[in-house]
Amino acid sequence: MSGCSCNNQALAVGNHECCSQTSFVQDKLCATYTLTTATPQVIYALNTNPTKTFVSGTISLDSGPTGGTVAVTFLLGATIVETDTLTVGASLAFTKSGFTSITLTGTGAAPFTPPYQGEFCLTPRYPLG
Template structure:
């Protein structure tokens, strides 16, 4: 049990049980003429999810954009731009999905890896 040992009172609260899962997977997309939206992760577990991981961008013709979206599909943070050869480490809480935008102006194949470790209470 975790306890609050303040000067005025000693109270205890119950422990929380957490689950931790790790998933890593390659991602890829082929751009022909329009933007390609790739959803690399969808939170179907809990609103109180914490995710830590990275997005690696190995091969592509141009910069890509990373968006972290809330459960309504709206951006939660300023979109992040990655160039080929770059990666992004992250920790986000209470998000709905993570999306990559591959630019329609630069045709070709785009590839990388996505890895996330999620933690949530049961």
């Protein structure tokens, strides 16, 4: 049986009357990006509690210099939580919590010719209250 358990009583699926319910707010942010230098570009910065915020999203790399890559870095303050690498034509899909910002950094000799270009779409969810 699945469901939640409250006061050592198992509840049937869909009957969660005694379990605490948390209401979440959901936003959506979609934009294109262009990287011409090797300076990390912040594409998202969190202004709520990172342990209670869940972010789903996609980041794509549509074009860039031949053989180049873009590093997608999830940071908690200045500490790197995770880094993923995108090649031209690739996309990254994720759902994460525990970070405060996302940066994109192109590799290779700058200025990048052609520039790295792509799109990101992020959906943060955070509790009310």
